[in-house]
Amino acid sequence: MSSICAIATASGGALAVIRVSGEDAISIVDSVCSKSIENLPANTVTYTHIKDENNSVVDEVLVSIFRAPHSYTGENSVEISCHGSTYIINKVLALLVEHGCRMALPGEYTQRAFLNGKMDLSQAEAVADLIASTNQASHHVAMSQMRGNISTTLSKLREQLLHLTTLLELELDFADHEELEFADRTELLELTKKIEAHIEKLTLTFQTGQALKLGIPVAIVGKTNVGKSTLLNRLLKDDRAIVSDIHGTTRDTIEDTITIRGVQFRFIDTAGLRQTTDEVEQIGIQRTYAAIEKARIVLWLFDQEPTEDEFFDMQSRCEGKKLLVIQNKVDLIDANYNLSSINSKLIKLSAKHGTNIEQLEQAIYEAANIPALNDSDTIVTNARHYEALCNALTSLQRVEQGLSSNLPCDLIAEDLRLVLSSLGEITGGTITSQETLNNIFKNFCVGK
Ligand SMILES: Nc1nc2c(ncn2[C@@H]2O[C@H](COP(=O)(O)OP(=O)(O)O)[C@@H](O)[C@H]2O)c(=O)[nH]1
Numbered sequence: 001m002s003s004i005c006a007i008a009t010a011s012g013g014a015l016a017v018i019r020v021s022g023e024d025a026i027s028i029v030d031s032v033c034s035k036s037i038e039n040l041p042a043n044t045v046t047y048t049h050i051k052d053e054n055n056s057v058v059d060e061v062l063v064s065i066f067r068a069p070h071s072y073t074g075e076n077s078v079e080i081s082c083h084g085s086t087y088i089i090n091k092v093l094a095l096l097v098e099h100g101c102r103m104a105l106p107g108e109y110t111q112r113a114f115l116n117g118k119m120d121l122s123q124a125e126a127v128a129d130l131i132a133s134t135n136q137a138s139h140h141v142a143m144s145q146m147r148g149n150i151s152t153t154l155s156k157l158r159e160q161l162l163h164l165t166t167l168l169e170l171e172l173d174f175a176d177h178e179e180l181e182f183a184d185r186t187e188l189l190e191l192t193k194k195i196e197a198h199i200e201k202l203t204l205t206f207q208t209g210q211a212l213k214l215g216i217p218v219a220i221v222g223k224t225n226v227g228k229s230t231l232l233n234r235l236l237k238d239d240r241a242i243v244s245d246i247h248g249t250t251r252d253t254i255e256d257t258i259t260i261r262g263v264q265f266r267f268i269d270t271a272g273l274r275q276t277t278d279e280v281e282q283i284g285i286q287r288t289y290a291a292i293e294k295a296r297i298v299l300w301l302f303d304q305e306p307t308e309d310e311f312f313d314m315q316s317r318c319e320g321k322k323l324l325v326i327q328n329k330v331d332l333i334d335a336n337y338n339l340s341s342i343n344s345k346l347i348k349l350s351a352k353h354g355t356n357i358e359q360l361e362q363a364i365y366e367a368a369n370i371p372a373l374n375d376s377d378t379i380v381t382n383a384r385h386y387e388a389l390c391n392a393l394t395s396l397q398r399v400e401q402g403l404s405s406n407l408p409c410d411l412i413a414e415d416l417r418l419v420l421s422s423l424g425e426i427t428g429g430t431i432t433s434q435e436t437l438n439n440i441f442k443n444f445c446v447g448k
């Protein structure tokens with residue numbers, strides 16, 4: 001495979017790292033260095049100069065040498081730490097290309113790492129998530145996925161599925177030998193249900209996984225002028241939205257994120273709800289309803305006692321979501337509303353003065369209902385994995401039906417193969433029938 005090069009660091013820093021990988025990586029870098037690095041031992045760092053075609057010094061650099069297979073990509077690799085000037089970076093890259101490198105495509109190092117068996121697909125995908133992580137929770141799930149958390153869970157599932165396949169194929173292969181005993185179908189059915197429950201549990205983590213990765217959507221809604229934008233600014237500790245006592249100031253939705261106790265929340269300030277003939281404001285109000293629909297948590301603000309109708313309307317819009325009912329401007333009026341119809345806890349607030357903001361943050365955190373994350377928990381964050389798991393589940397349900405309705409085992413085995421191949425898509429491995437065969441004789445003694 002050709003050697004590739006690319007800048008690995010973000011622009012604007014004092015230093016930059018240029019990554020070179022491929023069979024000829026070390027010799028290509030050697031040809032642009034003032035000192036020979038060709039025979040340096042692996043995992044060493046050397047100080048040298050990069051020289052241009054006229055032999056003048058482009059930069060003083062450090063080069064780190066990695067030799068196959070002990071590198072990120074599994075190939076010979078060099079990392080050049082140079083100064084972070086755009087000129088230097090481009091010059092070094094141009095020299096490398098001149099000497100036989102080609103510019104790397106996006107994700108190509110990680111792709112090579114996968115192709116060279118340094119990591120499976122789910123781990124490779126976690127590298128991207130890890131780089132994109134902005135908070136403790138998304139960092140945690142990406143890190144555990146990169147360290148093989150999903151891979152381990154899937155390999156356990158695969159073992160159980162292979163065991164199931166084994167039992168079925170034994171039935172198939174030895175169908176003529178009546179003297180041999182096989183696992184009866186009730187046992188197979190139980191095993192199937194157990195695996196099904198496990199896969200289902202994994203698919204259910206996807207909502208949390210997505211929320212942790214993208215931020216949990218929280219809509220701030222209520223009538224005009226109740227202090228929604230003031231609350232957004234207070235939560236963000238920033239003057240993000242325009243605050244004024246003119247009704248209908250916020251017409252479009254405004255989004256921003258904050259982290260509460262390590263979890264990212266995406267707050268959406270919305271246009272206030274009221275009857276209006278203003279066309280633009282009406283569009284804004286439609287967007288408010290759309291924001292409620294997409295939110296997982298809704299903060300419903302008011303500064304005057306809501307009517308029962310208003311409450312029931314909000315409650316029906318928030319079905320399946322967490323609705324937090326908030327009385328704002330308690331610095332002005334601290335009335336005790338008779339909200340017996342509202343069974344959610346009422347949070348009293350002064351957005352303007354910051355009273356009870358910590359209490360609100362705590363309530364938001366609790367409403368998110370984030371499970372405590374253990375290192376051993378597998379949380380699905382990736383849509384591709386989720387889809388593959390759903391496909392596996394569908395095929396597994398067919399296996400279950402097949403077993404219950406006594407279908408011939410070769411038909412059931414076909415669905416089982418589909419389950420395995422769906423799960424195999426996640427880690428990128430392929431299951432060959434040879435693997436299944438090997439397992440038959442490894443784990444079972446015929447006739448037991
Ligand atoms: N006294 C008091 N005024 C507030 C409070 N929160 C917001 N306001 C005022 O209410 C008016 C409307 O606020 P704004 O955030 O624009 O309301 P929105 O239309 O719901 O976004 C502004 O004049 C704010 O300063 C509060 O907690 N106490």
Ligand SMILES: [Mg+2]
Pocket residue numbers: 228229230241242243249250270272
């Ligand atoms: Mg507003």
